[in-house]
Structure formats: C-alpha cells, structure tokens
Amino acid sequence: MSLDRLQKELQEIAEAIMSVTDLDVTILDSSLKRIAGTGKYYEKIGKHAPKNSVFEKCIKTGKQYVITEPRTGSECAMCSGKNSCREEAEVCYPIESGRAVEGVIGMIAFTPEQKKAFIQNQRHYMNFVSRMSKLISSSIKEQLLHQELRYKSTELRTIIDSVDEGIIAIDDNRKILCINNWACKVFNIKNEDVVGKNLDKILPKNSVTKVLTTNDEIKDQEEVLKTNGKTYRFLLSVKPIIFNKKKAGAVATFKDFDKLHRSIFKISENPETLTFENILGSSPAFTAVKEQAKLIANQDVTVLLLGESGTGKELFARAIHYESPRKNEIFLPINCGAIPDSLIESELFGYEKGTFTGANPKGKPGKFERANGGTVFLDEIGDLPLHMQVKLLRVLQEREIYRVGGVDPVKIDVRIIAATNKDLWSMVQKGEFREDLFYRLNVVPIHIPPLRERPEDILELAEIFFYRYSKIHCKHLKGVSSEARELLINHSFPGNVRELENIIEYGVLFEKEDFLSSETILKKIDVKQGSDKAIIKGGLKEMVACYERKVIEDLMNQYGCDTKAKQKIAEKLGISPATLYRKLKESYLLD
Numbered sequence: 001m002s003l004d005r006l007q008k009e010l011q012e013i014a015e016a017i018m019s020v021t022d023l024d025v026t027i028l029d030s031s032l033k034r035i036a037g038t039g040k041y042y043e044k045i046g047k048h049a050p051k052n053s054v055f056e057k058c059i060k061t062g063k064q065y066v067i068t069e070p071r072t073g074s075e076c077a078m079c080s081g082k083n084s085c086r087e088e089a090e091v092c093y094p095i096e097s098g099r100a101v102e103g104v105i106g107m108i109a110f111t112p113e114q115k116k117a118f119i120q121n122q123r124h125y126m127n128f129v130s131r132m133s134k135l136i137s138s139s140i141k142e143q144l145l146h147q148e149l150r151y152k153s154t155e156l157r158t159i160i161d162s163v164d165e166g167i168i169a170i171d172d173n174r175k176i177l178c179i180n181n182w183a184c185k186v187f188n189i190k191n192e193d194v195v196g197k198n199l200d201k202i203l204p205k206n207s208v209t210k211v212l213t214t215n216d217e218i219k220d221q222e223e224v225l226k227t228n229g230k231t232y233r234f235l236l237s238v239k240p241i242i243f244n245k246k247k248a249g250a251v252a253t254f255k256d257f258d259k260l261h262r263s264i265f266k267i268s269e270n271p272e273t274l275t276f277e278n279i280l281g282s283s284p285a286f287t288a289v290k291e292q293a294k295l296i297a298n299q300d301v302t303v304l305l306l307g308e309s310g311t312g313k314e315l316f317a318r319a320i321h322y323e324s325p326r327k328n329e330i331f332l333p334i335n336c337g338a339i340p341d342s343l344i345e346s347e348l349f350g351y352e353k354g355t356f357t358g359a360n361p362k363g364k365p366g367k368f369e370r371a372n373g374g375t376v377f378l379d380e381i382g383d384l385p386l387h388m389q390v391k392l393l394r395v396l397q398e399r400e401i402y403r404v405g406g407v408d409p410v411k412i413d414v415r416i417i418a419a420t421n422k423d424l425w426s427m428v429q430k431g432e433f434r435e436d437l438f439y440r441l442n443v444v445p446i447h448i449p450p451l452r453e454r455p456e457d458i459l460e461l462a463e464i465f466f467y468r469y470s471k472i473h474c475k476h477l478k479g480v481s482s483e484a485r486e487l488l489i490n491h492s493f494p495g496n497v498r499e500l501e502n503i504i505e506y507g508v509l510f511e512k513e514d515f516l517s518s519e520t521i522l523k524k525i526d527v528k529q530g531s532d533k534a535i536i537k538g539g540l541k542e543m544v545a546c547y548e549r550k551v552i553e554d555l556m557n558q559y560g561c562d563t564k565a566k567q568k569i570a571e572k573l574g575i576s577p578a579t580l581y582r583k584l585k586e587s588y589l590l591d
C-alpha cells in the first residue's frame with residue numbers, strides 16, 4: 001500500500017526520532033518518494049531520493065545499511081547524488097509489510113559532532129530505528145486491515161442492496177443494525193433515521209423480534225405488516241444470530257408476497273405469446289373486428305368479448321393482453337362456469353390462514369392476487385353466480401379484494417377482459433345478471449362474428465387445418481376435394497372454428513383416398529344442429545342435396561322468406577337469386 005495514507009503519522013514518528021537521537025530523519029516509500037522528514041529533509045517531502053542511492057539498495061535487498069564514510073564507500077559509488085551529498089553518516093532500515101518492502105527509514109548525521117555520537121551509539125540507534133520500523137509496519141498492517149474491513153463492508157452493503165427482497169438485522173435489544181435499500185423503499189423510511197432505533201417502533205406487531213425470545217427460526221411465514229398507514233403482505237424468514245453460543249440478534253428477510261406468487265404462477269403457466277397476426281381469418285368482417293380489438297389493446301380499459309362458442313374469444317383476449325403494456329405480466333384465464341359455487345369465492349379471492357378445516361394452514365392467495373399487474377380473462381361471465389357478481393363489481397370499482405376470512409383489503413391492479421356467448425342484457429332484464437355489473441363490463445364490447453357470417457374464411461381455415469393435421473398425423477393427402485369444399489362452404493357451423501377444425505382433423509385421420517372427400521366429412525358433420533344426426537340414404541348427390549336443403553332452411557329461419565330476405569340469403573351463399581330459387585324448388589321449399 002502507499003505510505004502517503006500514513007503521512008501524518010509518519011511525520012510524527014520522524015519528529016519523535018529526531019527529538020530522541022538529535023539526528024535528522026527521512027522516510028521514503030518504495031518509489032523513493034520522501035513521505036516524511038525533519039531538518040534538511042523536511043523541505044524535500046514529496047521529492048524523490050537520488051537513483052542508485054543506499055535508500056534504493058535497502059528497498060531492493062530488504063537489508064539494513066550503516067554508512068560511516070559517505071561518498072567514498074562502496075555503497076555510494078553509483079549514487080547519482082553523491083557529488084552534492086553533505087551527509088557525514090547514516091543508517092537505513094527497511095520498512096516491511098509481510099514479505100514486501102514498503103519503504104525505508106533513514107537517520108542521518110550532518111555534523112562531525114553528530115557523526116561522533118552516531119558511531120558511539122550505533123548499536124543503540126540500530127535497535128531504536130528497528131523498533132520504529134516495526135511500529136510503522138504495524139501501522140501499515142492496521143491500515144491494510146481497516147482498508148480490507150471498509151472493502152468488505154462496502155461489498156456486503158452492495159450485496160444486500162442488490163437483493164430483490166428486504167433485509168433487516170437487529171441486535172439482542174431489538175435495535176436495528178442494518179437495513180437494505182429495498183426495505184427502506186417499501187416501508188418509506190431512510191436508513192439514517194432507523195439504524196439504532198427499536199424495530200417495534202418502526203414495524204409494530206412484527207414477528208421478527210419474537211425470535212429473540214423463542215429462539216425458533218421462522219421460514220417463509222406469511223406476514224401482514226402495517227406502517228405509515230399502509231398494509232404490506234410478505235413472506236417472512238427470520239434467523240437468530242448466534243455468537244459464542246449466545247443469542248446476539250436476528251436477521252429477517254421480507255419477500256414481496258404478491259410479486260413472488262405472480263412470478264411462480266407466470267413460470268408455471270408459461271403461455272405462448274399470441275398476437276392478432278396469429279388469429280386466423282382474413283374476411284372483411286373478421287378483419288374489422290381484429291382491428292377494433294387491436295385499437296383498444298393499448299388502452300387499459302375493461303373489454304367484453306361477445307360471440308358464440310368456438311369463435312375464438314380467448315384468442316382475442318390473449319392477443320389484447322400480449323399487445324398491451326401488461327404483456328410481460330400474467331395472463332390468467334378463469335372459466336366462471338367451471339368452478340363450483342361453494343369454491344368460487346376462495347378460488348378468485350383466496351382465503352386467510354385458519355379459514356377452512358383441512359385447507360392450507362398458511363392461507364392461499366386467489367387468482368386475482370396471482371394475476372396482480374397482469375390481465376384476468378373471465379370466460380363465461382354469464383355463469384357467474386349473483387353473490388359473486390357483487391364482489392366482482394367491487395373489484396372493478398375499488399380495485400381491491402377481500403380474502404375469505406380476511407378483514408383487510410388487498411389492493412390489486414389487473415385488467416379485466418370478460419367473455420360470454422349469452423345475451424347478458426336479456427339476463428339483466430330477467431334478474432339473472434346485475435345491471436350495474438353489466439355496465440361496468442360493457443365498456444368496450446367486441447362482437448366476434450360466427451363462422452357462418454364470414455364464409456370467406458371457411459376455405460382459408462380449412463386449408464390451414466388440413467395441412468397442419470396432415471403433418472401432425474403424417475398423412476400424405478394431396479388436398480381437399482371440390483365436393484368437400486362445397487359441403488364445407490354450405491355448412492352452418494354451429495360450433496364455429498372449433499367445429500371446423502375438428503371436422504378437418506377427423507377427415508384427415510380417416511380419409512383413405514388421395515383427397516379429403518365429402519363422404520368422409522359427412523360422417524362427422526351434424527346435418528341437424530343439436531344432437532340429432534341426419535339419416536341420409538343414397539349416394540353423394542342425394543346427401544349433398546339433403547345438406548343444401550338444411551342450410552337453406554336454417555338461413556330462411558334466420559332471415560325470413562320475403563324477397564329481400566332471399567336476396568340476402570343468396571349473397572350469404574355466394575350464389576345468384578335465380579340459383580337460390582331453383583334450389584328452393586328442387587328442395588320443395590318454394591311453391
């Protein structure tokens with residue numbers, strides 16, 4: 001280390017040596033720079049000694065030198081400053097730290113009287129300068145120790161401040177010894193204001209200080225702390241500090257409960273990132289809906305997705321999430337119709353410890369807490385029980401939930417996307433759905449059209465599914481036959497895209513010819529919507545005719561039988577009105 005850091009102390013030592021020996025003193029570091037000095041050498045502090053001097057030899061060899069005949073002795077032969085040297089005698093003694101020579105201390109006589117006393121007391125002076133050298137070496141070691149301690153302290157501080165959790169250390173009197181930046185930030189306190197203070201005054205009713213009396217280690221215990229008017233929820237771990245077999249304090253770590261659960265849930269969910277480009281379908285009607293959804297994805301508003309089963313409502317919900325500012329957080333789908341009424345509140349909002357017999361004794365966070373910061377997708381919202389609709393309304397209004405058995409509200413920050421295939425307004429009028437909740441959910445309604453209203457997408461999707469499942473099932477089919485295409489384009493698809501995908505996969509699996517045929521497809525298609533299967537006899541021509549009749553009947557039931565309705569039906573089927581009239585006559589649907 002550099003002796004510059006000890007300059008003040010070395011100067012005091014040099015002056016003390018001079019007062020005892022009446023000899024001038026100079027102390028140099030390993031670079032030959034004079035750090036301290038008396039008499040003639042005081043003015044040379046900061047300057048370097050001559051090259052090849054006895055000082056340099058002392059540093060290089062680590063040996064002591066005694067010179068009684070300066071300038072003429074062999075030790076001074078190569079010294080660059082010997083011609084200007086005025087010394088009469090001197091002793092040089094190395095200053096060592098471990099095996100390294102950190103510098104040299106010199107005692108010099110400038111007058112014949114000093115030289116005489118020097119020679120007479122040489123042994124005494126050598127012992128004295130040796131002790132002074134060891135004193136300086138001890139100071140160097142002490143300084144190095146302090147430097148190492150400062151480094152370790154800085155290193156330790158950097159480590160505890162880099163940890164993404166709170167750390168607080170207390171002594172056996174409950175006084176705070178150390179607190180990291182994370183804890184200071186979360187509890188809104190300053191390090192200098194709390195170190196030395198009693199922890200109970202900073203965090204009332206905490207479990208940390210209990211370790212000092214029970215000596216029991218705490219591991220990942222859920223803890224609710226109140227300070228500065230705020231409530232915090234953590235996973236708390238506390239370990240006692242034992243020194244000489246006695247309790248000397250404790251170290252506590254605080255993990256953000258909500259953040260930890262979100263991270264765990266996010267890892268376990270591991271969903272595929274999905275954008276609007278991944279949603280198949282390019283018809284004008286479907287493209288318009290995708291553009292509408294994409295437009296509001298970046299706006300943190302509640303969305304209500306409306307559409308029949310199989311239209312892809314969850315795909316839209318995921319795409320909205322992954323193109324929103326919350327895309328790096330959790331997307332959590334919840335099927336409101338799949339959770340039993342008796343469990344739905346605890347599933348959504350969680351429960352406190354001791355609430356249920358046989359349940360997790362530590363309590364459990366609900367799905368809303370797990371999704372905090374992200375998006376909750378409430379599928380089949382129309383099936384949510386009325387008593388839960390009130391609680392969901394509070395979530396939307398207050399942005400907080402209460403765990404089952406809990407008394408303190410838990411703040412949450414989630415975006416809600418709901419979906420249903422039911423007519424919610426009709427349910428409101430019947431008293432089956434809360435009107436206030438309806439308006440809270442219906443901020444941005446998005447209607448996803450059924451597949452039958454976008455026939456342009458049918459063949460496009462069929463081709464995609466055909467090649468996808470041909471590859472998956474290692475089937476070497478050449479394509480979809482024209483008859484099968486006509487059959488698909490005329491089917492009403494009550495199950496929408498999901499039904500189309502199932503039909504194509506079934507066809508790929510069971511087709512024995514080169515092309516996917518209408519005969520194979522007809523084995524899967526429900527000609528009558530519902531559970532009744534059409535009983536079709538005869539060949540392909542009769543089967544297709546029967547199917548066409550059913551499609552036309554469905555459309556007439558939907559649009560009516562007048563001229564204007566028939567024109568619309570013809571447009572939907574992609575045929576001319578004349579062709580429609582011909583088919584109506586052939587099917588005995590027109591007198």
